Amino acid sequence: MADPIVTLVIGLVAGVVGGLVGIGGSIVMLPALALIVGYEGPDQQRHHVFTGAAMVVNVVVAAAATWRHQRARAIRGDVVLRVLPGMTGGIIAGVLLADLVDGQWLRRMLGLVILVYGVRELFRKPDPELVGPPPPVRIGGAVVALSIATGVIAGLLGIGGGIVLVPALIVLARLDAKASVATTAAAMIISSLFGSALKLWRVEAMPGFSAGEALELAWPMAIGALVGAPLGAGLTHRLPSRQLRLAMAIVLAVAGGRLVL
Secondary structure (H helix, E strand, O other), X not given: OOOHHHHHHHHHHHHHHHHHHOOOOHHHHHHHHHHHOOOOOOOOOHHHHHHHHHHHHHHHHHHHHHHHHXXXXXXXXHHHHHHHHHHHHHHXXXXXXXXXXXXHHHHHHHHHHHHHHHXXXXXXXXXXXXXXXXXXXXXXXXXXXXXXXXXXXXXXXXXXXXXXXXXXHHXXXXXXXXXXXXXXXXXXXXXXXXXXXXXXXXXXXXXXXXXXXXXXHHHHHHHHHHHHHHHHHHHHHHOOOHHHHHHHHHHHHHHHHHHHO
């Protein structure tokens, strides 16, 4: 296992990134755990343990970030209620689906998602500033369907799902970027709670691994995330974040490429 100080730092960085852009933080934690702790065996089943640990910390990141977003009154509670059932059902299905996939393929799929996300952030134009009253929010079938897809991807890969839902809410629901980040973080508290509990139960059932091993990795990262997530969420509302996003995108693109190979 990794040194608790190292995993605490991983959680701190994941919390800042997660709070800043409305994701759970797994896209930082999982590549870091893969590089620092490493795998055993050709099928790399330990990735399921890493996923369980990261999903536990996602709950902490989402809760801490939501607290900060709530202070800024950026959360759309009506939207949370519309997307939450799909996200929760989807994440349960995704965790069960992950049981059917070897760890090495989950690692590569995760790497591809992180790589695409990092490249997208590198070339994404800054979000336009709203002028005048915001347009009416639209929550149609496409948004509900994407909330289900978000949950499935989150459960399968062990991520929070913000990399799917945040842009979906911006484009399809017409939420501004800050409200999309805040609303997604709030919805992830419940969906990630169900997903992490189920994932730990499935890890416990795997030969040679235990939920305790995942929790041993999770608790230092959770402490770091408790500090980092409010800081990242605060940056969303107080500072221009374009430079921070670009730096993060470069790191994620490199990390994603390493996981794919």
